[in-house]
Amino acid sequence: MTAMTMPRRRPGRPRRDETRPTREVVLTAATALFAERGFDAVGLREVAAAAGVDVATVAHHTGTKAALYDACFARVFAAEREVLTAAAEQARTALDAGPDAARRALHELVDVFVDFLEDRPETTTLWLRRWLEPQRHAELDQRYADPLYRLVAELLAAASATGALAEPTPHITVRSLVWATHGHVVALAAGAPGARERREFRAFVHRLLDGLYGSPAP
Amino acid sequence: MTAMTMPRRRPGRPRRDETRPTREVVLTAATALFAERGFDAVGLREVAAAAGVDVATVAHHTGTKAALYDACFARVFAAEREVLTAAAEQARTALDAGPDAARRALHELVDVFVDFLEDRPETTTLWLRRWLEPQRHAELDQRYADPLYRLVAELLAAASATGALAEPTPHITVRSLVWATHGHVVALAAGAPGARERREFRAFVHRLLDGLYGSPAP
DNA sequence: ACGATTATCCATCGGACGTTGGATTAATGG
DNA sequence: CCATTAATCCAACGTCCGATGGATAATCGT
Secondary structure, eight states: OOTTTSOOOOSSSOOSOSSSOHHHHHHHHHHHHHHHHOTTTOOHHHHHHHHTSOHHHHHHHHOSHHHHHHHHHHHHHHHHHHHHHHHHHHHHHHHTTOHHHHHHHHHHHHHHHHHHHHHOHHHHHHHHHHHTSHHHHHHHIIIIIHHHHHHHHHHHHHHTTTSOOSOSOHHHHHHHHHHHHHHHHHHHHTTOOOHHHHHHHHHHHHHHHHHTTTSOOO | OOTTTSOOOOSSSOOSOSSSOHHHHHHHHHHHHHHHHOTTTOOHHHHHHHHTSOHHHHHHHHOSHHHHHHHHHHHHHHHHHHHHHHHHHHHHHHHTTOHHHHHHHHHHHHHHHHHHHHHOHHHHHHHHHHHTSHHHHHHHIIIIIHHHHHHHHHHHHHHTTTSOOSOSOHHHHHHHHHHHHHHHHHHHHTTOOOHHHHHHHHHHHHHHHHHTTTSOOO
16 A cells, blocks of 8 residues: 555544554444344443443443444444345346346345344344334334345335336335344254255245245246 | 132231232232333332332332342243233134134134234233343243144144145244234334224234234135 | 240441543644 | 643442331231
């Protein structure tokens, strides 16, 4: 890297870990703890210990405990959104290639979604925890779930351009698919066998998706 | 009631509410609070205030806070189990009446399940909260979920005596159905429209159930 | 009438919590 | 070399929590 792209280090006491920003270290540790035990069961001193810093350092970088919690969610959800929107853009381009391509893209999108949640179970845990806060639910749906649902509806419409959909409630079906996936991830985290479980669940969600069309994929 | 059926009152200071046992009052109040905000976010003084008693009275009747939590779960799950086993017994009798009757009984069982969760949303909330405790998950599945799954598998086997099931993974489908229902209840509690939402979800779960057979009900 | 029993509440204890003020260290910029 | 800035930690504060010992009240058995 050149001096142009590499910004000068700012003054001040050097960080503990020069390779990773302290804030990232703290957020990573806090995310794991919050995902495992929830907001109230995790103490700031515990987060600090897991991150290898003092509790005051945590406060210095993330403010209050609630702000730290929000930051953890924002980071996890941003990763999810990034993956999904990337897959969505690819799916959008498939819309021009006709109904069959759009339908395949929809299956691909579902695969990406399940892959992501299986790889990062803390995403599911945090989703569920926040879903259990009634006042947050509407905001969550609006910011994350609804765009996904709208995209799926769009893909569905394009994919079914040749005929009416068999399923009259795609919104409910998609939401149920999302919850089913969360249940699958929770079961995996609780110690389900693994490989076979994943294969069978994958078959299930694709069949569920096919249910939207009333017939298996061509 | 006669003196035979009505047990004599035992000695001691009289209860505040002679109509309802104090323990029941406390458990009701605690269940509502735990379901809404979770174990750690609820204080014993808060539970005591909601029940109209002192915090020491709560301890006197339910012991530690963890024991109170367990008692709340036990009560809610007992109600769920009672309703489901009653519906299950009715379904078992349908087994003798042939595959079609068993299949109808399966749909009836699903209706009872969804009815129950819609009527008592705190059941869903408590399930989800406890599902998020990894160490509890296996015990929960063993005590509550697995018997239900086994029953459904039994009904399925009887119902499909005339031919092979289209769905090779009934266990996963049933679990997904359960999670989808929990998602539905959470969405309802978060302020979804209501009547139409319920009707459409009902249609969805029955179609999902039909997916186990590969064809709609006769 | 009286001891035994049960239910209830008051007061309090030790500890953990989130938060904050301020000292310390180490780098930069001039 | 020195003022500035940033990062870190230590110590402490006030608060709330779960748990408990003990006093009091009210009913029963005798």
